[in-house]
Amino acid sequence: MGHSGITGGRVEHGRRETGTVVLGFFMREAGIGAALLLLCVLFAVFVPQFATRINVSNILTQISINTAISVGMTFVILLGGIDLSVGSVISFCSIAGGLILAKGSVIGTPSAIACAVAASIAAGLACGLFNGWVSVRWNIHPFIVTLGMLNIARGAALQISGSRTLFSFPAAFNQFGSQTMFGLPIIFIIAAALVAMGHIVLSRTVFGRLIYAIGNNEESVRLSGHNTRFYKVAAFVLCGAMVGIAAILYMLRLNIASPILGVGFELNAIAAVVIGGTSMSGGKGSMIGTFFGACIMGVLNNGLLLLGMGDFARQIVTGFVIVIAVILDTYRNKLSLALARKPDAE
Amino acid sequence: MRDATTAFRNDSTLLDIRGVSKSFPGVMALKDVDLRVLRGEIHILVGENGAGKSTLVRTLCGVHSPDGGSMTLDGVPYRPRHPLDAIRAGVRVVHQEFNLLRHLSVGENIFFERLPTSFPGIVDFHRLFEDTERILSRLGLAISPETPVDRLGIAQMQLVEIAKALSGRSRLLILDEPTATLTSREIGRLFDILRTLRDEGVTLMYISHRLQEVSEIGDRITVLRNGSDRKSVV
Numbered sequence: 001m002g003h004s005g006i007t008g009g010r011v012e013h014g015r016r017e018t019g020t021v022v023l024g025f026f027m028r029e030a031g032i033g034a035a036l037l038l039l040c041v042l043f044a045v046f047v048p049q050f051a052t053r054i055n056v057s058n059i060l061t062q063i064s065i066n067t068a069i070s071v072g073m074t075f076v077i078l079l080g081g082i083d084l085s086v087g088s089v090i091s092f093c094s095i096a097g098g099l100i101l102a103k104g105s106v107i108g109t110p111s112a113i114a115c116a117v118a119a120s121i122a123a124g125l126a127c128g129l130f131n132g133w134v135s136v137r138w139n140i141h142p143f144i145v146t147l148g149m150l151n152i153a154r155g156a157a158l159q160i161s162g163s164r165t166l167f168s169f170p171a172a173f174n175q176f177g178s179q180t181m182f183g184l185p186i187i188f189i190i191a192a193a194l195v196a197m198g199h200i201v202l203s204r205t206v207f208g209r210l211i212y213a214i215g216n217n218e219e220s221v222r223l224s225g226h227n228t229r230f231y232k233v234a235a236f237v238l239c240g241a242m243v244g245i246a247a248i249l250y251m252l253r254l255n256i257a258s259p260i261l262g263v264g265f266e267l268n269a270i271a272a273v274v275i276g277g278t279s280m281s282g283g284k285g286s287m288i289g290t291f292f293g294a295c296i297m298g299v300l301n302n303g304l305l306l307l308g309m310g311d312f313a314r315q316i317v318t319g320f321v322i323v324i325a326v327i328l329d330t331y332r333n334k335l336s337l338a339l340a341r342k343p344d345a346e
Numbered sequence: 347m348r349d350a351t352t353a354f355r356n357d358s359t360l361l362d363i364r365g366v367s368k369s370f371p372g373v374m375a376l377k378d379v380d381l382r383v384l385r386g387e388i389h390i391l392v393g394e395n396g397a398g399k400s401t402l403v404r405t406l407c408g409v410h411s412p413d414g415g416s417m418t419l420d421g422v423p424y425r426p427r428h429p430l431d432a433i434r435a436g437v438r439v440v441h442q443e444f445n446l447l448r449h450l451s452v453g454e455n456i457f458f459e460r461l462p463t464s465f466p467g468i469v470d471f472h473r474l475f476e477d478t479e480r481i482l483s484r485l486g487l488a489i490s491p492e493t494p495v496d497r498l499g500i501a502q503m504q505l506v507e508i509a510k511a512l513s514g515r516s517r518l519l520i521l522d523e524p525t526a527t528l529t530s531r532e533i534g535r536l537f538d539i540l541r542t543l544r545d546e547g548v549t550l551m552y553i554s555h556r557l558q559e560v561s562e563i564g565d566r567i568t569v570l571r572n573g574s575d576r577k578s579v580v
Contacts, residue, residue: 206468209450216447216450224459284449
């Protein structure tokens, strides 16, 4: 009886919902992509040097390290966590790898490179494991644990290196870092590959979907039989691994390892994630958004520099952009919810 | 109580609660409660606020352990120590406050306890949305399985909760004041759906404090007053 009415409504309902899903996409990733595109067009029009091959290649190189870190940060923030230690951990990882690379003449170039890559990633994994395990085991907010790690990793980097900058890496390693592939800097290609893998993991795998689920409602996920602790630790471990890879990208780009590098990197990564539309309370966001966020920061920095704006002024602008991005995000949410729900009101 | 029901007790009783008590410091929340839910019925549990309905529900879904008394489900002793035990035993509760994952799709919400996979670890979205479509149409819910839950209205969210409970092997579906936030039109629709489910053989326990709903939807009713049951009316 009453059912015919419900069934009758199905066709028109279905059409509206499909429209909503498509709209939802445009309101999210595509909206940030459009902002990035607009920014690029503006700079291209007003700054003659902006749209040159060399400058674009520069931007891509500059955003690679932040992009790699932001991939890891996205996992952690989607869970409702945060990792303040990445800036220190990247220097610790670079020292772990750099010490081995600097011995290249002794142990042979290929094995030195292989060991350095492994050591750098392992150092990141270990820091991530500590962050995740401690915060889960004693139920301490990741903000505090990673604040501790921020000091631990920095201190360890300074201690192990004797507060020296390491260089004289194998020539083959340094040359690889300045190579291009398909006209793109190799370190950008590596960072882009991390974004692609991160995107697939988040959107297609059970692991990724549970990261979102835990960020949405941890209790509900726990009560349905999933081991939420495992996923929380795994997200931090993954973030640590990304930082380890970012450390390798750093050494490839600048051919040094330093115990004082990476100060403030955590803020750039968090900014990229937030500009990319990921909610700081977790459960909502995307890897593509994070990538666009990192691009927006890189393009803005580069374009304003070419416009002749000084360091301090650029910092002010970047700060405002972060805040404005979050404000726009709240409006975007309200607008898309209003559009989706309007037909229900009747 | 009619004697006929007593005669069929052994094979027609799904849930048998006998003499269950539960006290918290200073409060006797449940006092010697007897309750029998028959297979394939809509059993109403009514009572004023504070009569112990919520405590009974929490006991059934494994949040509280009873201090005394016994519970059997399908003739087997039923002692859930954790909400997971209840879910595994097929006792599912649709709570007043929703436990949905707001930013995930309807399909993921319904099946996230066990997402279908194509390769190990890779979600098979095609199958997920197909299975979801099937459950949604069973409930007469006309929404796309891909819709994020935060875009749904309250009544639709409620039905998604019910769909979630139906997706697993559920033997007893407990609805905790499901009409509290619905409009009268939505309530009518929900009742249609509950009757359909009952006719398909699902056993439902329906918690309410609105007496006018009782005659409309219920097969049998138990009244809780001050922590103990007063009457099971056929």
